[in-house]
Amino acid sequence: MKGRLVVKNGKYYVVISYQDESSKSKQKWVATGLDEKNNKRAALDMLRTIEAKFANGTLGANSQQSQKSSALSAEQQEDVSSNDSPLFSDYLYEWLQIAKTNIQVTTYSVYKHRVEYIAAYFAEKRTRLKDLKPKDIQEFYTYMQQNGKSVQEAHHCHTVLHRALEVAYRSDYILTNPADKVERPKSPKFKAKFYTAEQMLTLFQKLQGDPYEYIYKLTAIYGLRRSEVCGLRWSAINFENDTITLDHAVVQCEVDGKRVLVTKDKMKNQSSMRTLPLLPAVKDILLNLKREQQERAEKYGQYYNRQYRDYVCVDEVGKLIRPDTLTTHFKSFLVRNNLPVIRFHELRHSCASILIASGVSMKAVQEWLGHSTFSTTADIYSHLNFSSKLGIADTLSDILAGNTMLKRQTAPDTIETMRKIFSTAEIEKPANENHLQTFEVLDEYGEPVEENAAAEVSQDTAPDDADDLSVFKKAKEEMSRLGLETLDEYFEYLDFQERLQKRRDKSKDMEM
Structure with missing residues (x-):
């Protein structure tokens, strides 16, 4: 009792x-x-x-x-x-107050919004907690879709319903959790766009002089979440040991009907708290930024906001830059500069795709991005590079033939890859600037799109070298014959042919 x-x-x-x-x-x-x-x-x-x-x-x-x-x-x-028992709508508000003490303020803000929507629906039907059936919840999801709500939103509402009813079940208010018997709304696979290395270098060139240049570059190089880059603090950057630690976040949420900034030391998951190497190009950017902020603090004196003096991402008078501002500014910047439009968060996808296309292992990418599990990284990015599957086949063939196994990608290898990709971002002019493309992550039924962003053309070759020019013309002719539009696609094709030939040769050796 x-x-x-x-x-x-x-x-x-x-x-x-x-x-x-x-x-x-x-x-x-x-x-x-x-x-x-x-x-x-x-x-x-x-x-x-x-x-x-x-x-x-x-x-x-x-x-x-x-x-x-x-x-x-x-x-x-x-x-x-x-x-x-009470009306289900009343119980939802009661549960929300109980849950409030155990969740972050940002999570509570999201839950409150969804509880209000769910409760309004069930209040009209006067459904009681003990009388709630799986079909009632299923009908609610149908109602949502009929009224313009996305499958993704129905999926989020299912999460709230299940957690609220689980508390009711554990508290003996109901005999079973009806949400357990409901078919969970399935979200369609999101088609994420991303930039290639060539496109990223073009973006970096265009960003020169933009007030948020350093923020977008940090996001792209380290594959940061928006909350992570906004929460970056000077005390987390060690200029002597060349490290940058991500252990703080800044987010926006709705509290009492107002959009407010929330700072928190708790990250999205434990793996999100990570220390990464401070790349030379990034170190120069941050040192210059720190000097500029100190000069502005002296210039504006008492009018400079010193509450956020430890934060990297502040405006000219020391106020925190709002995450929403970064998102809207980024989109308008891309449109103004005639660049392929991607979401701000897709700079993170771009970082991952460039690393994978450059041969970095999934495990190393997981650690770089701060994913909680390896499966998260693999589920999102495993389709990006089909050549990795050929690499697996080659490795297995080597083992069966008694050859030495290939060297694994290590964390220092990842660091070196990032340094190579972005070290010349300030001065290198990418080729095919007028032919930028975006590549989408197709759904589970689509054909995976490959883009070998690591393919490079040597910059040491003289443009008037007759032999190289002849080779280039032949390559262009073959590209036309194969229906390939870019050199990256051509190099990917050559890489595929080379690997395929190696497999055939090994098969012949094993047969002999």
Whole structure:
């Protein structure tokens, strides 16, 4: 037996949860007649009294009904009959207040928005908690899609419903969790766009002089989440040991109807808290930025905001740069400069795709991006480089033939790859600037798109070298014959042919 206080229509009620002789969970609702305002202590006293009466068997159905009849209208009596449970919509708000103490303020903001939407639907139907069936939840998802809500939003609402009902189940308010029996809404695979290394270098050139240049470069080079780059602090950057630590975040959320900034030391997951090497190009950017911020602080004096003096991403007067501002500015910047439009978060995808196309292992990419598990990285990016599957086949062939296994990619290899990719970003002019393309991650039924962003043409060759020019013309002719549009695609084709030939040769050797 367990008692609790519930506020309904501005009044306190005592709810007693218990099991009858057949071990079936039941509830008794007792009206206190007390208003919610300024009566919390008196309500608690009544709770203890009613719990004692119930335990002694002196709280009868007749006395309870008489108390309720004196304080409730006919409709309210229907809502809180002695053996009934609360309306599901009321329970959702009760659960939200319980969950509030155990979740981050940003998560609470999202949950509150969704609880309001879900509760409005079930309040109209006057569905009670104990009467909620799987078909009721399934009909709610159908209602959402019929009213323009996305499958993704239905998926998020399912998460809220399941967690709320799981608490009700563990608290013995219901016998089973009906959400367990509902077919979970399936979200379509998102088609994420990303830049190649060539496109990234073009972006870096165009960014010169932009007020948020350093933010977008940091995001692209380290594959940062928006909250991570906004939460980067000077105290987390070690210029002597050349390291940069990600252990803080800044997010925006809605609190009491207002969009506010929230700073937090808790990251998305434990793996998100990571220390990465400070690349030379990034070190120069940050040192210059730190000097500029110190000069502005001296220039504006008392008008400079010193509350966020440890933060890297602040504006000219020291205020934190809002995450939403970075997103909207990035999109408008791409449009103004006639660059392929990608989301701000897709700079993170671009970093991963460039690393994978450059031969970096999935495990190393996981550590660089701060994914919680290897499977997260593999699920998102495994399709990007088909040549890695050929590499696996080659490795297996080597083992069967008794040859030495290939060297694994290590963390220092990843660092060196990033250094090579971005070290000349300030001065190198990419080829085919007018032929930038975006490549999308296709869904599970589509054909995977490959882009070997690591293919490079040597910059040491003289343009008037007759032999190389002849080779180039032949390559262009062959590209035309094969229907290939870019040199990257041509180099990918050559790489594929080379690997395929090696496999054939090995097969012949094994047959002999």
